[in-house]
Amino acid sequence: FPTRRSSDLVGRSLARSLGWLWDVKTRKLIAQVAGNAPMLAGVPFSPDGRLFVLGNSDGTLRVLSAATGELHRLYHLPPSEHLAANEMLFSGFSPDGSLIFAYGGIGPKVWLLESATGRPRTTLYEPQSGLSLVAFSPDSKYVLTGGQDGAGWLWDARSGALRTRLRGHTLALSAAAFSPDNLRLVTAAWDQTVRVWEVPGGQLVDRLRGHSDVVTSVRFAPDGQRVITGGQDHTARIWNALAGQHLLQFLGHRDTVTQAVYSPDGKTVATASQDHTARVWDAETGRELAI
Numbered sequence: 001f002p003t004r005r006s007s008d009l010v011g012r013s014l015a016r017s018l019g020w021l022w023d024v025k026t027r028k029l030i031a032q033v034a035g036n037a038p039m040l041a042g043v044p045f046s047p048d049g050r051l052f053v054l055g056n057s058d059g060t061l062r063v064l065s066a067a068t069g070e071l072h073r074l075y076h077l078p079p080s081e082h083l084a085a086n087e088m089l090f091s092g093f094s095p096d097g098s099l100i101f102a103y104g105g106i107g108p109k110v111w112l113l114e115s116a117t118g119r120p121r122t123t124l125y126e127p128q129s130g131l132s133l134v135a136f137s138p139d140s141k142y143v144l145t146g147g148q149d150g151a152g153w154l155w156d157a158r159s160g161a162l163r164t165r166l167r168g169h170t171l172a173l174s175a176a177a178f179s180p181d182n183l184r185l186v187t188a189a190w191d192q193t194v195r196v197w198e199v200p201g202g203q204l205v206d207r208l209r210g211h212s213d214v215v216t217s218v219r220f221a222p223d224g225q226r227v228i229t230g231g232q233d234h235t236a237r238i239w240n241a242l243a244g245q246h247l248l249q250f251l252g253h254r255d256t257v258t259q260a261v262y263s264p265d266g267k268t269v270a271t272a273s274q275d276h277t278a279r280v281w282d283a284e285t286g287r288e289l290a291i
Contacts, residue, residue, distance in 0.1 A: 019043055019054075021069050031069025044092035046115070055089030055102050061113070063100070075118035077102065077111055096140040099157065103131050103145075110134055110145055112157065122160030124153070135176040142182070142200060146173030150189055154202060164202030168195055175217050179224040184241065186227050188215035194229055196241055206244035210237055217259050221283075222266045230257030236271045238283065248286045252279060 021030040021043075033054065045052045051072055054062045063073040091102040099121060103110040108131060110124040129149035136143050136157065143157045144166075152166035152173060171190035178185050184205065185197045194208035194215055213232035220227055220241065230236040236250040236257050250260075255275035262269050268289065272278045280290040 021052075021066070030067070033064065033069055046093045047095060047097045051093075053091045053093065053100055055091035057089060059089070061089070061091055061100060061102055061118075063115070073118065075100070075113055078120055078123075090134070092134070094136050094140040094143075094157065095138050098140065101134055101136075101143070103134060110143070112143075112160070121158075124155050124160060132172045132174065133176055135178065137178040137182045137185075137199065138180055139182050142178070144176050144178075144185060144187075146176055146187070148172040150191065152176070152185075152187055152197075154185070154200060163200045166195075166197055166202050168204060168207075169193065174214060177219050179220045179241070180222060181224055184220075184224070186218045186220065186241070188218045188229060188231075190214045192231075194218060194227070194239070196227070196244070205242070208239050208244055208246070210246050210249075211235070216256060217261075219261050221262045222264060228260045228262060228269055230260035230271060232256045234273070234275075236260040236269070236281075238269070238286075248283075250279075250281050250286055250288075252288055252291075253277065 019033045023030055043052050045066060050066055051063050052066055059077040061075040062071060065072050089102055089104055091100060093100055098115055100113045100115045101110055108125060112121040114121055124145055129147040131145055132148050133146040140157055143155050145153045150169035150171050154163045156163055169189035169191055173187055173189050175188040183199055185199050186194060188194045192211050192213060196205040198205060211231040211233050215229050215231045217230035218227060225241055227239045227241045228236060234253045234255060237246060238248040239246055250271060253273040253275050255273050257271050257273050259272040260269060267283055269281050269283050270278060277291055279288055281288055
């Protein structure tokens with residue numbers, strides 16, 4: 001469930017590197033935006049919902065107004081950094097809005113820039129494989145980079161120092177999320193498993209097994225006691241994050257569950273699927289409430 005402020009606006013990304021910015025309340029088109037990458041890699045909004053950032057294959061980051069779609073700031077990656085031809089540049093904001101992160105779809109580096117000035121803060125370098133994801137802790141203190149080899153690297157977002165390496169997954173990381181208190185981290189991978197880790201030490205807390213295909217989504221409940229997952233096996237599941245116990249399974253989707261999230265009060269969950277439906281469920285009983 002997005003915040004109320006950011007839910008007023010929706011950015012849509014498609015092939016041909018075109019995007020449309022809509023006001024959800026009025027259903028009016030605000031602006032059309034275009035990039036020079038093969039396609040737009042999502043439309044990440046700033047935490048306050050006022051800005052969004054688009055990465056381009058020429059190594060630039062465009063920060064645009066969510067109210068008008070007009071260019072607010074234009075940032076460049078360090079001159080020594082080059083992307084491969086037609087390489088997509090993924091980007092987003094840290095939870096506190098102070099940093100913008102960017103990484104290519106091929107290379108092993110993540111660039112962190114100050115969102116207010118574009119000044120480079122640090123570069124995170126994962127040397128052994130390409131990157132599959134980037135995730136920040138809620139307090140923006142830590143950042144996880146996930147590798148195609150299944151390894152996770154936990155960094156200090158301010159200094160760029162490596163805190164620990166997470167070892168255990170055997171295939172590429174597909175999703176990751178920190179607990180609300182910043183003390184635990186959950187990761188999912190193409191190896192069909194989910195793992196819970198301590199932060200910042202990286203000790204393994206538990207392995208969550210039950211999905212029969214790739215796990216595509218992981219999130220903590222607002223109280224940090226439970227985890228919800230979704231996968232290519234068409235199911236979503238709730239787990240006890242401390243004991244590793246499987247609690248609930250949500251059945252009904254006919255294709256991959258791409259997202260599974262809790263409502264802010266933790267009483268309901270929402271799932272989205274490649275079957276072109278979104279469903280709302282009771283988080284305690286598993287009963288479907290809406291489709």
